[in-house]
Amino acid sequence: MSTRDIIRKYLFTELLQGMAFTFKNIFVPKVTTLYPYESVQMPRRARGIHYMREKEEGLTACTACNTCVKACPANCIALTKTKCPTGKGSIAEEYTIDLAKCIFCGYCSDVCPYDAIHLGHSLHLATQGSRESMKADLPFLTGNYYTYLDEEENDAYGVNYGLVRKFSDKSQVRLQED
Amino acid sequence: MGILNNKFNPNFITTNVDKIIGLSRSHSIWPLTFGLSCCAIEMMSAGASKYDLDRFGVLFRASPRQADLLIVAGTVNRKIAPTVRQVYEQMPEPKWVIAMGVCATSGGVYDSYAVVQGVDEIVPVDVYISGCPPRPEALLDGIFELKKIIETTKVLVK
Amino acid sequence: MFLVLVQIITMILTVVMAVAYMTWMERKIIGAIQNRYGVKHTGPFGLLQPFADVLKLITKESFSPDQVNKPLFKVAPLIVFVPAILSFSVIPFSYGLWVSDISVSLLFVLAMGSLGTYGIVFAGWSSNSKYPMISSLRSTAQMISYEVPLFLSLIGVIILTGSLSLKEIVEYQNEHMWLVFPQILGFLLFAVSAVAETNRAPFDLAEAETELVGGFFTEYPSMGFALFFLAEYASMFLMSAVAVTVFLGGWSGPFINHFDGSAKVVIGLMYFVIKVYVLMFIFVWLRATFPRLRYDQLMSFAWLYLIPLGLFNIILTAVLAYIF
Numbered sequence: 001m002s003t004r005d006i007i008r009k010y011l012f013t014e015l016l017q018g019m020a021f022t023f024k025n026i027f028v029p030k031v032t033t034l035y036p037y038e039s040v041q042m043p044r045r046a047r048g049i050h051y052m053r054e055k056e057e058g059l060t061a062c063t064a065c066n067t068c069v070k071a072c073p074a075n076c077i078a079l080t081k082t083k084c085p086t087g088k089g090s091i092a093e094e095y096t097i098d099l100a101k102c103i104f105c106g107y108c109s110d111v112c113p114y115d116a117i118h119l120g121h122s123l124h125l126a127t128q129g130s131r132e133s134m135k136a137d138l139p140f141l142t143g144n145y146y147t148y149l150d151e152e153e154n155d156a157y158g159v160n161y162g163l164v165r166k167f168s169d170k171s172q173v174r175l176q177e178d
Numbered sequence: 179m180g181i182l183n184n185k186f187n188p189n190f191i192t193t194n195v196d197k198i199i200g201l202s203r204s205h206s207i208w209p210l211t212f213g214l215s216c217c218a219i220e221m222m223s224a225g226a227s228k229y230d231l232d233r234f235g236v237l238f239r240a241s242p243r244q245a246d247l248l249i250v251a252g253t254v255n256r257k258i259a260p261t262v263r264q265v266y267e268q269m270p271e272p273k274w275v276i277a278m279g280v281c282a283t284s285g286g287v288y289d290s291y292a293v294v295q296g297v298d299e300i301v302p303v304d305v306y307i308s309g310c311p312p313r314p315e316a317l318l319d320g321i322f323e324l325k326k327i328i329e330t331t332k333v334l335v336k
Numbered sequence: 337m338f339l340v341l342v343q344i345i346t347m348i349l350t351v352v353m354a355v356a357y358m359t360w361m362e363r364k365i366i367g368a369i370q371n372r373y374g375v376k377h378t379g380p381f382g383l384l385q386p387f388a389d390v391l392k393l394i395t396k397e398s399f400s401p402d403q404v405n406k407p408l409f410k411v412a413p414l415i416v417f418v419p420a421i422l423s424f425s426v427i428p429f430s431y432g433l434w435v436s437d438i439s440v441s442l443l444f445v446l447a448m449g450s451l452g453t454y455g456i457v458f459a460g461w462s463s464n465s466k467y468p469m470i471s472s473l474r475s476t477a478q479m480i481s482y483e484v485p486l487f488l489s490l491i492g493v494i495i496l497t498g499s500l501s502l503k504e505i506v507e508y509q510n511e512h513m514w515l516v517f518p519q520i521l522g523f524l525l526f527a528v529s530a531v532a533e534t535n536r537a538p539f540d541l542a543e544a545e546t547e548l549v550g551g552f553f554t555e556y557p558s559m560g561f562a563l564f565f566l567a568e569y570a571s572m573f574l575m576s577a578v579a580v581t582v583f584l585g586g587w588s589g590p591f592i593n594h595f596d597g598s599a600k601v602v603i604g605l606m607y608f609v610i611k612v613y614v615l616m617f618i619f620v621w622l623r624a625t626f627p628r629l630r631y632d633q634l635m636s637f638a639w640l641y642l643i644p645l646g647l648f649n650i651i652l653t654a655v656l657a658y659i660f
Contacts, residue, residue, distance in 0.1 A: 015626070018625050018626070019621060019622075019625050021625075022369050022621060022624055022625040023369075023621065025368075025369050025370075025371060026365075026368045026369055028371055029371075030227075030368075030371050030372055030373060031227055031228055031371050031372065032227060032228060032229070032230045032233070032371075032372045032373055033228055033229060034233070035229055035315055035318050036318070036322070039315065040315070073287050074280075074286060074287040074289075075289065098284075099280075099308045100280060100283045100284040100296075100306065100308055101280055101284050101285070101286060101287070102280065102308070102310070103280060103286060103287045103310035104309065104310050105310075123309070123312070123313045123315055123316050124315075124316065124319055125307055125308040125309045125312055125316045125319070126305060126306070126307045126308075126312075126316055126317075126319040126320035126322075126323050127305070127306055127307075127308075127323070128304060128305045128306075128323045128324075128326075128327060129306075131283060131284055131296065131298070131306060134283070134306060134308055180397070198391070199391065199395055201388075202387065202388040202391035202392050202395075203388075203391075203392050203395065205377075205378045205384075205385070205388040206378075206385070206388040206389045206391075206392040226372075227370055227371050227372040228372075230367070230372045230373060232363060232367060232372070232373075232374055232375060233372075233373055233374070233375060233376040233377055233382075234375075234377055234378075235375055235377075235378050235382075235385055235388060235389075237363075241553075241554040241555075243401075243554065243555055243556060243557050243561075244553075244556070244557070244558070244561050246392075246396065270396050270397040270398070270399060270557050270558065271396070271397040272395075272396070272397075333395070
């Protein structure tokens, strides 16, 4: 064995190299995000709590066609249909997503023909109430829509969170009738 | 606290002692590592360096006799359900339970004969966290809700 | 009589506070090595965390499971904790600052260290369940195997200084040089055996979370667990203090002989504390760096490497002391 091998075997140089590496790590800047005081920016397309688009003030874009109900793998959407007060066609009167069952897959938003239900990027999902209090109903979802509409911030990749405004205009142009 | 539990009228001393006990319990929560499936990865990532749980005094213990919080993270099958109950009963009072993820909250997407539809059919749950899997920030939010519950629990006062 | 009582109480309080804050220091240092903050939000810099832990453990329900052997179960944490604290009474913290001075104090400290093994045997055996029993048997075998190189490494020191009393060893080092320079092999042997003797990483197979659910204290509720935990840190402190006293010069240091009276006491205490905390930092550093050894690797390391090295050290020291 060469001298180098002997030194390595009896003086345990690899152990000392490991210890030197760990020691240097004390002086490296910390990577922690101090959560309640700072937060990580989610990408624009992250799938969080849903929002429901409104065509005009007080008139939701959902026509209760039941496509999202059939597409949902977890069977967590419940809705009721009623006649649209202005113009022809139907509109949803109650629309509830049970967030205790939803797996945030985004299928409801992918199949919706009227671009009504979408997934936002908020993640605040903890509650100390009962399971029944974890249902997101229509006023809550519509409120989320207006929150995103006024959003001016960009995500970590520079994409504006409030892109929902442009998106909704495009779908208004595409669909001529209900 | 045994025989002293909830026996005293609220006055200056007992309410302040309650406050001190509540604060010290909420700053030193020791969960039991009970990761069952994918939500366990998010729990590990909440304990790792980026979203550090050790900042809040949370120290994961391996034995149920020394833990005071049970984080049920993952799908509870019928086969593991008696074990969840046994581990819950081995923990000393006072104890809390967090149901993390939709599978522990309500069975989630698995509406089947082999999955228990929500762990609150087996143990009483204090905080529910939704998400599949919930991000580490959501788990931290759940722990803050639990800290609020712990700080306002009455220990000595009636 | 009254003075002795005050000395004893001061020593016990100081040691218990230092051990409680050692838990804080460990969490902060391991956090820093892992690029994160340790405890941060409990008081400024997390300094009130040991108080929060202790208050929480006091207010938890304290029970003993049905199947245990009650007398042994209750007495086991005390058998581990009391000798560790008791050994601090013979260590010279500074010039003239010790609780008692017996002429065989080094032997007393080592004997107290061996008594701790009984507590672990009782804990594992009385718990009457498989994981604690396996863990306590492994831990006992580990502790008695590593006591042999521990003692052998100290024999070189005894040959050079000619006395077993810790006070006289420190005074010898004050006149001549620190004993780490002639006895470097003894110091390394003592350091490695001390880490193994206190069940610390990388030799902490007895309390490994991934192998044995909790180790020998799985069935212990709040206060029993707290006593085991504190006893481990107290024996870590004790091993550092003995290593500092015997090899690194105790309270002696550069320029201490120019002072006199109470200034000498204060400066000696400062040197002692700094050296002990450097060694404690090394204990925590070892824990954060290395994975743990497997059981057969651990035992073969003791019997096939450390004991022959210890014997070689004694022979070498004796021959060189005879020649010079």
